[in-house]
Amino acid sequence: MRAHNLKLLAKCNTTESGVTPGHVSESHAKKCAAYLSENWRRSGLGGLMLRAKSKSKSAKSGKSFLLEGFNTYNKTLGDFDANKQRLHTLIVKNHKLGVVRKRLPGFHDIEVELIEWLNKLFHRRVELWEAHGLRQGPETQGQASFSFHQDTEEDEDVLYTVVVKLTADVLGEPPSAMRIVGQAVDFMYGPTAGASATFLADLFHTSVAPTSENEHLKMTYFFKAAS
Numbered sequence: 001m002r003a004h005n006l007k008l009l010a011k012c013n014t015t016e017s018g019v020t021p022g023h024v025s026e027s028h029a030k031k032c033a034a035y036l037s038e039n040w041r042r043s044g045l046g047g048l049m050l051r052a053k054s055k056s057k058s059a060k061s062g063k064s065f066l067l068e069g070f071n072t073y074n075k076t077l078g079d080f081d082a083n084k085q086r087l088h089t090l091i092v093k094n095h096k097l098g099v100v101r102k103r104l105p106g107f108h109d110i111e112v113e114l115i116e117w118l119n120k121l122f123h124r125r126v127e128l129w130e131a132h133g134l135r136q137g138p139e140t141q142g143q144a145s146f147s148f149h150q151d152t153e154e155d156e157d158v159l160y161t162v163v164v165k166l167t168a169d170v171l172g173e174p175p176s177a178m179r180i181v182g183q184a185v186d187f188m189y190g191p192t193a194g195a196s197a198t199f200l201a202d203l204f205h206t207s208v209a210p211t212s213e214n215e216h217l218k219m220t221y222f223f224k225a226a227s
Contacts (some may be wrong), residue, residue: 002182002205004159008200009180011124012070013142017188018180018203020121022196024113024164027197029194032106033166033217035069036133046087048133050103065099070132075149077209078142082183085143097128106166107131107219114162114196114221121198122160125226130156132222135171136176136207137215148181151222158222166217177208 009018038049048067068090073078096127101108111128118126134144151161163178169191176189178197181204189195199205201222 005180005182005203008203012200015148015187016210017185017187018183018199018205019049019178020198021187021190022162023190023192024110024117024194024196026192026194028106028109028113028163029166030168032104032110032219033193035105035145036166036217040090040133040135041085044079048090048104050099053103056096065103067096067100067104067133067220069116073146077145077207079138081142084140086192088135088140088143092131092133094129097131100131108130110164110194110219112165112220114223118162118169118198118223120161124159126160126223127226128221129155130222132220134220135215136210136218137211139212140215141207141209141221144190145209146205148204150204151201155224157224159225160223161185161199161201162221162223163197164219164221165195166193166219167215171214174209174211176212176218179208180205 014020036048046069050067051067052064054114067090069086071082071086072101073085115126136144152158169175177186179186180199186208187197189197
């Protein structure tokens, strides 16, 4: 893993952690976090209810839509629990991006910002392929915090990962962190809502066990080269 990462990182300018810090609009992040906090279920089969903006009962676009979590990814920091993982994760497959862009406040605004950011950072046109919502905290390490893995495991064409922390730290709270295998230091997220981490998707990386007692909401965006 270390040799693989060093080979990749040698080809690009990066920080000591292997992750490039960034920031999207705080208002967009807070808007997304507020909707998630209100509508993301913590019981039953979980999922996020995306309410229709249209009041028309006859239009297909007017129906509410349940965005579900995943429950088969066992590379977690804590003891894996499939039933709980479904509660604390969300998966936005490519064919669902359209409805999520329309109904999840802030999601598309953040996407647009990130596309511009990646274009400037890597001088490459990209498009969003998939996204994952995560509810991370001390109680969800077996579901939403992940051990060593790559973000190209399911699709090797994914180029870049950007994780956006949608919630702000409270004053004095230890920062949320992640680690790129082989790097000298861990990456620490900024304290404000909208702080982000950008890295090459093929790098082996891991979550860092939280030292804060607080829970945070994150949205992970996966990008491919634009078609």
